[in-house]
Amino acid sequence: GQSLEQPSEVTAVEGAIVQINCTYQTSGFYGLSWYQQHDGGAPTFLSYNALDGLEETGRFSSFLSRSDSYGYLLLQELQMKDSASYFCAVSHTGGFKTIFGAGTRLFVKA
Amino acid sequence: KAGVTQTPRYLIKTRGQQVTLSCSPISGHRSVSWYQQTPGQGLQFLFEYFSETQRNKGNFPGRFSGRQFSNSRSEMNVSTLELGDSALYLCASSLEGLAGTGELFFGEGSRLTVL
Numbered sequence: 001g002q003s004l005e006q007p008s009e010v011t012a013v014e015g016a017i018v019q020i021n022c023t024y025q026t027s028g029f030y031g032l033s034w035y036q037q038h039d040g041g042a043p044t045f046l047s048y049n050a051l052d053g054l055e056e057t058g059r060f061s062s063f064l065s066r067s068d069s070y071g072y073l074l075l076q077e078l079q080m081k082d083s084a085s086y087f088c089a090v091s092h093t094g095g096f097k098t099i100f101g102a103g104t105r106l107f108v109k110a
Numbered sequence: 111k112a113g114v115t116q117t118p119r120y121l122i123k124t125r126g127q128q129v130t131l132s133c134s135p136i137s138g139h140r141s142v143s144w145y146q147q148t149p150g151q152g153l154q155f156l157f158e159y160f161s162e163t164q165r166n167k168g169n170f171p172g173r174f175s176g177r178q179f180s181n182s183r184s185e186m187n188v189s190t191l192e193l194g195d196s197a198l199y200l201c202a203s204s205l206e207g208l209a210g211t212g213e214l215f216f217g218e219g220s221r222l223t224v225l
Contacts, residue, residue: 008150033213042114042200042216043153087152096165097143098214102152 002026004101006088011107012078020073020104022088032064032071033089033098043087046073075106083108112137114203114217122223128189131220135182135203142184143214144176147198156199159184160206188222196224 004024012018022032031050035043047055049064049071061074075082085103092099115134123129135142144156155168159178176186182203188195198221202214 035214042218043202043214044216045213048213089153096141096158096160097155097168099155100145100153102150 002090002092002099004088004090004099006086006101006104008102009105009107011109014078014080014108014110016078017074017076018078018106020075020086020088020106022071022073022101024069024071024088024090024101026069026090026092026099028092029066029069030091032062033091034060034062034073035087035089035100036084037087037103038084046086078108080108080110082106114201114215116199116201116217116220118220119218120221120223122225123191124225125191125193127191128187129191129222130185130187131199131201131222133184133186133201133203133217135184135201136215139203139205139215140182141204141206142178142182143202143204144184144186145200145202146170147200147219148196153200156186191224193224196222198222 006022033048034046037043047062054063059076064071085105087100087103089098089100117132141160143158145153147153157167157176162178173189178184198219200219202216
């Protein structure tokens with residue numbers, strides 16, 4: 001089967017750095033994505049890793065280690081607007097589906 | 111470029127009824143996926159369609175079905191509604207839906223309440 005694990009909640013201070021981890025178990029792994037969802041809003045794409053290493057997009061970075069079945073999302077210079085839920089998601093080869101984790105609720109405090 | 115449009119946005123049904131939800135993908139996107147979102151459960155994969163063909167299906171009972179039309183618009187249907195079907199149903203589109211693109215574009219969802 002397929003499963004993804006990520007922390008349910010993370011709290012950080014404005015201006016700080018936070019890391020949200022994601023471990024996965026799946027067959028036919030192709031890539032790991034991250035999505036952000038604000039309350040009442042639609043999930044929006046943040047980043048995608050198909051190869052090992054770090055991908056940087058502005059204040060957000062995402063890392064993947066295929067050998068460890070592990071990835072993380074790094075958010076720097078946290079802002080209040082970053083308070084949201086963050087989902088890791090696995091894309092499958094030939095499966096035509098993307099499986100999501102349960103999400104991590106990030107609270108940014110002043 | 112218009113985003114993914116889902117209708118209706120909100121609906122209330124009673125147990126035993128059936129419901130049909132609609133999704134219009136971004137123009138040019140041929141893959142449409144459906145997800146059920148409930149608090150604490152993340153997004154549960156329902157099914158994916160591409161060029162009117164269902165290519166994959168999640169672990170949901172047969173009461174959940176879908177289809178895609180030639181213009182890539184998609185509908186999903188839930189028959190014999192149960193209280194546990196209350197959820198936000200999200201539709202996502204992508205260019206081809208093949209593994210490797212990573213990016214899904216989501217609609218705002220249809221929030222279904224079953225009484």
